[in-house]
Amino acid sequence: xxxxxxxxxxxxxxxxxxxxxxxxxxxxxxxxxxxxxxxxxxxxxxxxxxxxxxxxxxxxxxxxxxxxxxxxxxxxxxxxxxxxxxxxxxxxxxxxxxxxxxxxxxxxxxxxxxxxxxxxxxxxxxxxxxxxxxxxxxxxxxxxxxxxxxxxxxxxxxxxxxxxxxxxxxxxxxxxxxxxxxxxxxxxxxxxxxxxxxxxxxxxxxxxxxxxxxxxxxxxxxxxxxxxxxxxxxxxxxxxxxxxxxxxxxxxxxxxxxxxxxxxxxxxxxxxxxxxxxxxxxxxxxxxxx
Amino acid sequence: xxxxxxxxxxxxxxxxxxxxxxxxxxxxxxxxxxxxxxxxxxxxxxxxxxxxxxxxxxxxxxxxxxxxxxxxxxxxxxxxxxxxxxxxxxxxxxxxxxxxxxxxxxxxxxxxxxxxxxxxxxxxxxxxxxxxxxxxx
Numbered sequence: 468x469x470x471x472x473x474x475x476x477x478x479x480x481x482x483x484x485x486x487x488x489x490x491x492x493x494x495x496x497x498x499x500x501x502x503x504x505x506x507x508x509x510x511x512x513x514x515x516x517x518x519x520x521x522x523x524x525x526x527x528x529x530x531x532x533x534x535x536x537x538x539x540x541x542x543x544x545x546x547x548x549x550x551x552x553x554x555x556x557x558x559x560x561x562x563x564x565x566x567x568x569x570x571x572x573x574x575x576x577x578x579x580x581x582x583x584x585x586x587x588x589x590x591x592x593x594x595x596x597x598x599x600x601x602x603x604x605x606x607x608x609x610x611x612x613x614x615x616x617x618x619x620x621x622x623x624x625x626x627x628x629x630x631x632x633x634x635x636x637x638x639x640x641x642x643x644x645x646x647x648x649x650x651x652x653x654x655x656x657x658x659x660x661x662x663x664x665x666x667x668x669x670x671x672x673x674x675x676x677x678x679x680x681x682x683x684x685x686x687x688x689x690x691x692x693x694x695x696x697x698x699x700x701x702x703x704x705x706x707x708x709x710x711x712x713x714x715x716x717x718x719x720x721x722x723x724x725x726x727x728x729x730x731x732x733x734x735x736x737x738x739x740x741x742x743x744x745x746x747x748x749x750x751x752x753x754x755x756x757x
Numbered sequence: 758x759x760x761x762x763x764x765x766x767x768x769x770x771x772x773x774x775x776x777x778x779x780x781x782x783x784x785x786x787x788x789x790x791x792x793x794x795x796x797x798x799x800x801x802x803x804x805x806x807x808x809x810x811x812x813x814x815x816x817x818x819x820x821x822x823x824x825x826x827x828x829x830x831x832x833x834x835x836x837x838x839x840x841x842x843x844x845x846x847x848x849x850x851x852x853x854x855x856x857x858x859x860x861x862x863x864x865x866x867x868x869x870x871x872x873x874x875x876x877x878x879x880x881x882x883x884x885x886x887x888x889x890x891x892x893x894x
Contacts, residue, residue, distance in 0.1 A: 508768045515764050515832055519825050523797055674827070677784050677798035686799045687823060690836075697766065 471740065474733040478726060485722035491555065492715035498608055499644075499708035505610060505701045506641055513694050517660070520691065523683060524660040526674030533684045534627045535657045535692065543578040545600070545631040546570050547622065547654065549638035549699055550588035551707040552606055557714035559639065559647075559707055560587040566637055566649050571597055580631070584618070584700070608708065610701055619693045626655045638699040639706035645713070647706040654695065657688070759791045759829035761807060763817070763838060770838050771815075778807040778831055780824050787824070795827040802878075802885040804892065805833065816841040818889040820882045841893040844886050853883040 469477075524531055548567045550560045567588070571579060580598035583589040589602040603618055625631050634654040639647045676683060761778055763770040778789040781803025787796075805817040822835035860876050 509766060511762075511769050512764045512766045512834065515762075515834055519797065519823060519832070519834065522825060522827065526795065526797065674795040674797050677782050677787075677796070683797060683799050683823070690834075694766065 469732070469736070471733065471736050474729055474736055478729045478733060481722050481725050481729065485719055485726065488715045488718040488722060492712055492719055495556075495708050495712035495715060499705060499712055501609075502701065502705035502708050503641070503644075506705050509694075509698055509701055513698050516687075516691055516694055520660040520687065522674065523676075523680060523687070526676075526680075531659070531680065531684060533681075533688050535623070535655060535688050536659055538656050539629075539632045541577065541632040543580075543631045543633075544574050545580050545582060545622075545625070545634045546574075547582045547584065547634060547636045548588045548592070549636070549703045550583070550585035550591075551703075552586040552604060552608070554587060555714060556707055556711035557717075559710035560585075560591075562649055563637060563639065564588065564591050566651065567592070568595075570635070570637065570651070582618075582622070585703075606700075606704070608704060610697065610704060612697070615696050615700060616693060619689070619696050622655065622696075623689070623692055636695075636699055638703045641702040641705040641709065644709060647709065652699075655692070657691065758810065759789075759793075759831060761831045761833070763805070763833045763835060765822075765835050765837055767837075770817075770835070774810045775831075776808045776810070776812070778805070780805050780833065781819065782824070789826055789831060791829060793826045793829075793831075797823065797825045799823055800833070800835070802882045804885075804889045805835075805838065816889065816893050818844060818886045820885070821878075839886065841889050844890045846887065846890045846894075849883055849886040849890065853880065853887060856880040856883060 546567065548563060550563045554560065564587075567581070571581075580600045581592055582600055583592055583602040584604075585606065586604040589599070589604055592599050601621060603614060606614075622634055626634060633656065636650075636652045636654040638650055640650045642648055758774045758776055760773070761775045762772040776790075780787050780789070780798075781801050782798040783801050784798075786803070787798060789796075800819060800822045802818075802820050805819050806814060808814050817838045817840050819833070819835045820837045822833060824834075825832045856876055856879055860873065860880060863873065863876075
């Protein structure tokens with residue numbers, strides 16, 4: 468049986484831990500709200516952009532050509548891993564890194580390399596036998612458009628110059644407050660937009676293009692690549708904050724249970740001590756009377 | 758009447774029925790009315806002007822993007838838009854001066870570290886905001 472003082476100290480330390488996890492939970496909740504709003508706000512643009520691309524493909528008579536569409540035989544492959552900068556967010560990073568390892572194993576026969584976003588991924592892969600080409604850390608839990616553009620410029624440049632033949636993107640999709648799904652997507656080359664006739668009532672419309680379709684493509688594609696990366700990063704951030712909020716809420720709950728148990732122990736120990744003292748007093752009195 | 762939506766990466770800026778629309782296409786300003794032929798055009802920095810269902814004319818500064826018109830739906834995908842009344846004219850003027858000086862000082866010096874094409878684009882955007890502001894005030 469631990470002594471009274473020991474139990475008391477433990478209760479105090481668990482209580483202060485609970486205060487911290489509670490505070491972290493609240494911070495994560497606030498950040499999640501903002502990140503979630505970001506996710507929602509980014510959706511219409513991404514959706515319309517997809518639509519416009521598909522109309523552009525449907526409406527232009529000639530085969531579209533843009534460096535981002537170029538499909539080459541893949542000998543060099545790159546994976547962009549989006550994780551978080553900080554831990555204490557449950558299995559969030561663990562899941563991503565496990566999936567990243569799978570990717571490495573599957574592409575071991577190729578010249579494969581990694582680009583990491585988020586310190587957790589960077590630290591992990593730095594220690595592993597794999598090629599780490601670039602890493603972008605310290606996001607502070609928010610989206611920075613300029614840095615996204617920097618990443619996109621770096622990736623598209625490598626693809627266009629032939630430094631890599633295909634780029635995959637691994638991140639966590641934010642589906643709802645409690646549902647996150649790992650997503651492995653192809654980033655480059657961009658799949659040729661599907662020509663869907665449905666929304667045009669079966670007939671493909673004759674569009675007027677200003678300037679030429681090629682010029683519109685070359686203006687549109689960088690924006691498309693950026694939007695895709697922005698989407699991936701905002702969803703990742705929202706999932707990270709969500710996971711952290713959940714992890715911290717569990718920790719707070721567990722700390723509460725632990726405090727209850729310890730309080731019980733403490734009371735038992737106190738009771739036992741009182742009983743013991745009483746027995747001693749009674750025993751002493753008996754001895755004197757006897 | 759036709760439907761107009763103005764969308765930026767940050768948010769949906771406007772969505773509703775309009776009577777007419779003018780946008781700054783790369784080849785010149787485009788006027789769009791109901792039943793316009795299908796069109797996709799790139800936009801340059803300039804002024805978006807539309808007349809909504811209550812005949813109120815709204816004016817926005819746009820920094821570039823795309824417009825698509827088909828079957829009485831006009832969609833503007835803009836990099837950034839700003840309502841003429843929201844423009845901070847002092848800031849725009851300061852930015853314009855700063856950029857102009859930077860470009861001027863860089864001169865023909867290729868070794869300077871400023872990115873000329875993007876600085877020129879920013880200058881054009883700043884000039885555009887000033888122009889839109891002055892046109893409406």
